[in-house]
Amino acid sequence: MLKEVIATRYITPLREGGSLPGLVEADDLRTYVMKFTGAGQGRKTLVAEVVCGELARRLGLRVPGLVTVDLDPVLGLGEPDPEVQGLLKSSGGPNLGMDFLSRALGFDALAFEVSPEEAGRIVWFDALVNNVDRSWRNPNLLVRRGELWLIDHGATMIWHHNWPGARASAAKPYDASDHALAPFRPDIASAAADLAPLVTEDLLAEVTADIPDAWLADEPGFDSPDALRRAYAEPLLARAADIHERVKGDK
Incomplete structure (x- = not known):
């Protein structure tokens, strides 16, 4: 499970993204970028x-x-x-926090x-999760101390917005023609050889176990959070086997 902290101070909104995340301080004295359950994109973005x-x-x-950041709406x-006040008031309970990467710069190709x-x-990973939000227009990559960091994965796995069509949606190819890293001649075949064997049922069960039950409750068509966790794992397991063969537009 993810570490749980309590928000003690709301510092400032971060207006770069559409979901209006905020910078908060928590009871472990660390600073986090927090994404809210009450945001318009909903809890599926956090999942x-x-x-x-x-x-x-x-x-x-x-x-x-x-x-996970527990938020008291009184903040x-x-x-x-x-x-921002409305967002805080509507997001009581567990929200998502991400380590604030100080001195990180936006990626520039x-x-x-x-x-x-x-x-x-x-690129292989983005194809696996069908990330449509890593384009040259909006890379969602940071550079810190000479290293590349991945951020903002809320626009992935679009099939979870329509579970009855999830199998068909997850079977589609991935278009990498606009990917921020397409100009660097990504070696997708080697990546698949290294990474695909690691994506196992056990690994995906471990990953999906990190999703708080509160974000999985009352999903139509599922009788328990664990049933929904399995639904998240199945398309990823299937895509890992051959998605490298269905990446379109990579240079």
Whole structure:
């Protein structure tokens, strides 16, 4: 399970993203970027962040550490911005926190060179989870101390927005023509050879176990959080076997 912390101070909103995440301080004296259950994109965005973030970490990719942040809505009472106040008030309970990477810079393909090997691993991973939000327009990559970090996985696994069509959706190819790392000649075949064998039922069960029950409750068509966890794992297990053969548009 993810580490649990309690939000003690709301610092400031981060307005770069559409979901209006915020910077918070927690009772472990660390600073986190928090994404809220009350945001318009809903709790499925947080589930996607957990599944993809923890899977990426286990595959050796760099992602910020994740925690659940318990939020008392009373923290919103002193917030002068009505939009932020409403978001805080509607997000009581567990929310998602990501380690704040101080001094990290946004990725710029003209200023930072990526090897074909690293590019291949990231593109393969994005194909696995069907990440449609790692384009050159919005890379969702940070550079810190000369290393590349992956962030913002809320727009992945689009099949979980329509479970009856999940099998068909997950069987589709991945279009990498706009991927931020396409210019670096990603070696997807080598990445698949290294990473696909690691994506096992046991690994996916471990990853999905990190999703808080509260974010899985009352999903239509599922009688328990564990049944929904298995539904998240199945498409990923199937895609891992051959998604490298169905990546379109990589250079």
